[in-house]
Amino acid sequence: MIIVLGEITADAKAIEGARAALVKMQDETRKESGCISYGFSIDVGDASCIIIAERWKSMDDLNAHMKTPHMAEFGKAVGSIKPTGMSIKAYDIAGEVKLPL
Numbered sequence: 001m002i003i004v005l006g007e008i009t010a011d012a013k014a015i016e017g018a019r020a021a022l023v024k025m026q027d028e029t030r031k032e033s034g035c036i037s038y039g040f041s042i043d044v045g046d047a048s049c050i051i052i053a054e055r056w057k058s059m060d061d062l063n064a065h066m067k068t069p070h071m072a073e074f075g076k077a078v079g080s081i082k083p084t085g086m087s088i089k090a091y092d093i094a095g096e097v098k099l100p101l
Contacts, residue, residue, distance in 0.1 A: 001038070001065065001095065002062050006088030007043075014081040015042065016049060019079035022050070028070040029054075029098035034061025052088060 022040045031037045036055035043049035056062045065071060078086075 001093050002054075002056040002059055003091045003093055004052065004054035004056070004062070004088065005091070006079065007085070008040075008050040008052070008081075008083050008088075009048050009085040010045035010050075010079055010081040010083045015048065018077050018081050021074060024071055025046070025074040028068070029065060032061070032068070034058060048084075059090075059092065 026038060027042055031033055034057040036057060038054045039052075041051045041053075044053055054062075056065070
């Protein structure tokens with residue numbers, strides 16, 4: 001399984017203006033083969049930070065996602081909000097474990 005975690009920072013008003021692009025990207029990506037989960041959220045303590053959380057069945061699925069038309073469109077939308085910071089990383093993991101509760 002591949003986990004992708006990221007943060008994009010930009011002006012909070014610009015992020016709000018890009019909400020439709022975030023929703024479209026999220027909806028289209030969730031339809032893709034190999035997508036287990038995909039979502040954006042706004043940091044509850046910092047409206048200038050978009051949090052990205054994704055789970056993919058394989059790296060091949062993630063690579064295919066990166067080549068989709070909606071990914072290209074989303075890249076343009078992200079550029080339009082003029083990010084002040086961006087960190088997105090992928091992790092290859094062996095599996096899930098139960099949390100010690």
